[in-house]
Amino acid sequence: MENEATAQRDRSLAPAVTRAAAILDLLAERRGQAVPLADLARGLGLAKSSVSNICNALVESGLLRRTPEGFGLGRRLVGYAEAYLAGVDIVREFQDVCRERAGSQEETVQLAVLSETGLEVVYLARRDGRHPVVLASQIGRPLPATTTATGKAMLAELAPQELALRLAAGPLPRLTGHSISEPDELRRDLAAVRERGYALDEGETLDGLLCLAATVPGAATRGQAAAVSFTGLATAASADRQRERAAELRALARDLGARMGAAESH
Incomplete structure (x- = not known):
């Protein structure tokens, strides 16, 4: 048969x-x-x-x-x-993935890349959800990688020597009272990111907001690390809700990575 x-x-x-x-x-x-x-x-x-x-x-x-x-x-x-990869536009693919994934339409979704040196992220694209929020990030504007969820997601994947080199550049910036300002505390936070599978910005960039971020598989091997994030009001995020949104975020990141040529992970 x-x-x-x-x-x-x-x-x-x-x-x-x-x-x-x-x-x-x-x-x-x-x-x-x-x-x-x-x-x-x-x-x-x-x-x-x-x-x-x-x-x-x-x-x-x-x-x-x-x-x-x-x-x-x-x-x-x-x-x-x-x-094929030379003709792939990560911003266009990001917008397509966001449109196709109904589960990504709740919060504001953003795409950011890590600077080649130093401790900055730059936001390339944004898609507002059903409940838009006021953000500190703007397209093309750099923000500290150590306070943003996207930045911490990408820093967590750096080799220890590369991370140490970037941290040696100077003191960590503080944008709110929740921002991490000590390198050792940041290293502990990045270890939690690796264990959890996604990064958190709990009012570290802007008070009252909760941001979850995950790296885009394969982006770093193509020359520049990238991450996607969900941002919403911290008051609307219970522990169960956070885990649910993190699962959707990671699925979105995998979809985007696959479009960029990353091997599928199981």
Whole structure:
């Protein structure tokens, strides 16, 4: 009995192309490991002869490579990936993700990047939710990374040596009475961010507001760390509500990362 994937291939207008795509998908799932021809055929529900013909054609084009263990992804795919990523606009993708995710329409959602040196974040985009709030952040305006949730989310992922270098630049700024002003206290807060999986700004940038932030997977490897945040009134956030919104925020960050070319995490 045919499975759904096989049925879809059979209905394709170009079955060979659809089967080639299925081979590439299966090899991508193996994270670079070569797969024997028999395993490919079995995994796709196709005859070995058909899979062999397609794989050999893909090898000739550079999309696959042949190894003693079987077939693996080819170097030519790297060029395609680089060409795709060069054309990706993170701001546009951020706006698209926000539009598509109904769960992100409650609070104000923001996208920020970490400066290449020092302790500043710059906000690139903002989408107001159903309950807009007055924010300290403005598009293009830098804010201290140590007081903002987006900044702390990105600082938490820096190597210890890189973090120490940035902290050595001078005293930590204070925007409110809740702002962290001591490096050791900041390090403890960043450790909590890593354990929790998201960062918090509890009135540290502007009194009365609660901000949750998570990093965008893969952004740092593309040259500049990025993070997304939800901001709302602190009085509206119970512990259960915070956990619920954090889960939605992290899902939004993963979606944005996937659009930017990050590998899916499980």
